[in-house]
Every structure is written in C-alpha cells, then in structure tokens.
Amino acid sequence: MDTFGRNYRVSVFGESHGPAIGVLLDGVPAGIGLSVHDFMADIDRRRSGAKGTTPRKESDIPHFVSGVYEDHTTGAPLAVIFRNENTRSQDYSLFRSVPRPGHADFVAGVRWHGFSDPRGGGHFSGRLTLPLVAAGVVAKKILAASDRSGHPVSIAAGLEEIGGVPVSEPGHEALWERILDQAMQEGDSIGGIVGCTVTGLAPGLGEPFFDSVESLLSHIVFAIPGVRGIEFGDGFRAARMKGSEHNDVFVSSRGECATNGAGGINGGMTNGNPLVFRVAFKPTSSIRKTQRTFDFSQGEMTDLEVPGRHDACFALRTPVIVEAAAAIVLADLVLTAAR
Numbered sequence: 001m002d003t004f005g006r007n008y009r010v011s012v013f014g015e016s017h018g019p020a021i022g023v024l025l026d027g028v029p030a031g032i033g034l035s036v037h038d039f040m041a042d043i044d045r046r047r048s049g050a051k052g053t054t055p056r057k058e059s060d061i062p063h064f065v066s067g068v069y070e071d072h073t074t075g076a077p078l079a080v081i082f083r084n085e086n087t088r089s090q091d092y093s094l095f096r097s098v099p100r101p102g103h104a105d106f107v108a109g110v111r112w113h114g115f116s117d118p119r120g121g122g123h124f125s126g127r128l129t130l131p132l133v134a135a136g137v138v139a140k141k142i143l144a145a146s147d148r149s150g151h152p153v154s155i156a157a158g159l160e161e162i163g164g165v166p167v168s169e170p171g172h173e174a175l176w177e178r179i180l181d182q183a184m185q186e187g188d189s190i191g192g193i194v195g196c197t198v199t200g201l202a203p204g205l206g207e208p209f210f211d212s213v214e215s216l217l218s219h220i221v222f223a224i225p226g227v228r229g230i231e232f233g234d235g236f237r238a239a240r241m242k243g244s245e246h247n248d249v250f251v252s253s254r255g256e257c258a259t260n261g262a263g264g265i266n267g268g269m270t271n272g273n274p275l276v277f278r279v280a281f282k283p284t285s286s287i288r289k290t291q292r293t294f295d296f297s298q299g300e301m302t303d304l305e306v307p308g309r310h311d312a313c314f315a316l317r318t319p320v321i322v323e324a325a326a327a328i329v330l331a332d333l334v335l336t337a338a339r
Contacts, residue, residue, distance in 0.1 A: 007335035010135045016120030016127040022081035023131035030075030045320040052180045052313040097297035102285030126225045129321045136324020139331035146334050153200040157319035163190035184312045187288030192315025194322050195278045203272035205333045212268025220325045229280040233263025286310035
C-alpha cells in the first residue's frame with residue numbers, strides 16, 4: 001500500500017516521469033501556518049546538483065491542491081503536487097526486456113503483468129522521496145504546534161559514513177571524496193549511513209509490540225528506496241555487550257540516563273532521552289559500469305550498460321528524508337496521544 005499512519009495519514013502517488021508526483025495528507029489539524037516557503041529549506045537539502053548526485057534538476061515547487069487557505073491549514077485533506085519537468089523517458093525503454101539488477105523492474109513487471117511504468121523507476125523511484133519530505137515538513141509543523149512544554153521536538157539527521165569511511169573524523173573528507181570520485185570514474189556507485197537524533201520527546205509515546213516506536217520507524221524508513229538496515233542506540237553492538245554495559249541507569253527523577261544504549265526507547269515507548277537511530281543505504285543500483293545479466297526477450301545473458309542520469313551516492317541526499325520519516329511517525333504518535 002502507499003499509505004502510512006493512523007491519525008496522520010500519508011499517501012504518496014505518481015511516477016518519476018509522469019506529469020507530477022505528490023502526497024495526500026489526512027488528519028492535519030486546522031490553523032497551522034503553512035506556505036510554499038515553509039517547504040523550500042528541506043526540499044533544497046534533498047535537491048540534486050552536488051558532486052555524486054544525479055544531474056537531473058527539477059524546480060520542485062510545491063503546489064497546494066487542497067487543505068490550505070490563506071496560508072493556514074483548513075483541517076481538510078491536504079494535497080501537494082510537484083510537477084516533473086526534466087525527464088528523458090527514452091533512456092528506459094530497454095528495461096522491459098533487460099531489467100536492471102538491483103531495481104524493481106523485474107518484480108513490478110511480474111506483479112502488474114507488464115503494465116508498470118518503467119521510466120525513471122516509475123513509482124519505485126527515489127524521486128518519490130520528495131513527497132515524503134513534504135509530508136515531513138507538515139509533520140514538523142504538527143509537532144511544533146503540539147508543544148506545550150517549552151522544549152520543542154528537534155529532529156536532526158546527518159551523514160555518518162560514505163563508502164565505508166566515517167565522515168566526521170578529521171581528514172576523512174578527502175578520503176571519502178576520493179572513493180566517490182573513483183566510483184564515478186568507473187561508472188559505479190557507493191552507499192552510506194545516516195544517523196538521526198530526536199530530542200525534546202516526552203516519555204510514553206508509542207505502544208508495546210506491533211506499534212512500538214522502533215516498529216513504526218522501521219516500517220517507514222524501509223519505504224525509502226535503497227535502505228538496507230536500521231539500528232537503534234547501541235544497535236547490533238549490543239549483541240557483543242554485557243547487560244551491565246548496555247543497560248541505561250537512571251540519574252534523575254526526570255528519567256535521564258547516564259548512557260543511551262536503548263536509543264531513547266524502552267518497551268516500545270519513548271523514555272524521554274534522545275531518540276537515536278542509524279540507517280544504512282545501499283550503493284545506487286543504476287550504474288554505467290557494464291553488468292552481465294539476463295535478457296528476458298532473447299532468453300540469454302547479455303551485457304547491460306544503464307543509460308540515464310543517476311546518483312553515484314544517493315545517501316548524500318537522504319538525511320532530510322530520514323528526518324521526514326521520523327517526523328511523520330512522531331506526529332502520528334503525538335496526535336494519537338492527544339485523542
């Protein structure tokens with residue numbers, strides 16, 4: 001399905017090379033200030049153009065279809081569209097007979113009997129993360145409007161690794177840039193890891209088991225194209241630790257802990273400490289480097305060089321998308337708690 005959430009419901013629609021893509025948001029409270037300008041900072045963070053990103057450039061101006069009047073939300077479903085203006089659909093005719101390795105071309109063709117749109121990845125494209133970012137902008141507005149504590153929720157994501165190289169350590173920028181340059185020269189791609197920290201959360205958001213904060217965040221994060229893993233707090237390192245090392249002991253009556261191995265979540269609910277998680281992104285599947293794969297129309301192996309314009313490292317553009325995913329989950333939980 002293309003819909004996520006209960007009280008803040010997010011539905012994305014459109015294809016990469018169709019007339020437009022967009023998002024329908026249901027459950028947005030009335031009276032929240034909202035204009036086109038509010039979207040542009042996060043949209044610009046996702047925008048292509050930097051080294052290692054696709055040369056496809058779009059204006060990405062949001063157009064309100066419903067739900068906004070005189071720069072305020074009306075309480076009705078809020079629909080936002082983004083027009084696709086810079087497409088090269090001829091680059092994708094080959095993929096019906098020779099599906100791209102790592103892409104959804106093959107499974108989409110099987111699932112929808114050859115009627116799926118292959119251009120630019122169609123509905124599976126990373127282009128569909130733009131509506132997700134738009135939903136995140138509105139979600140951040142909902143979180144700000146719901147704050148009564150004077151300690152607003154802050155969501156900040158950033159790159160932690162590119163091509164296996166930590167980006168925060170001194171001198172590592174030159175190293176990961178060399179790895180990126182080499183991948184681009186070879187027609188290849190690299191992945192990365194994005195870390196996200198959320199502060200200002202009250203304890204008690206979330207539910208045990210199936211609607212735990214980890215479950216909901218993992219659900220929406222894996223909807224971002226290219227995600228291969230997510231971990232919270234100590235993550236997989238916890239499997240190599242002792243309980244005395246991993247446990248977070250309390251140090252105040254407010255529930256503050258000396259460490260944060262749980263990543264701000266206990267029993268599926270926020271515990272008031274920073275919510276911390278990391279997301280692993282695979283190398284971009286579309287690469288110019290020749291790959292030996294199967295031609296379904298000829299029934300034999302063939303050489304494939306993927307044409308088109310693609311990111312050598314899609315992870316470079318994803319921190320704001322990860323923030324949006326977190327904001328959507330938290331806005332839904334806050335609205336649920338308020339009912």
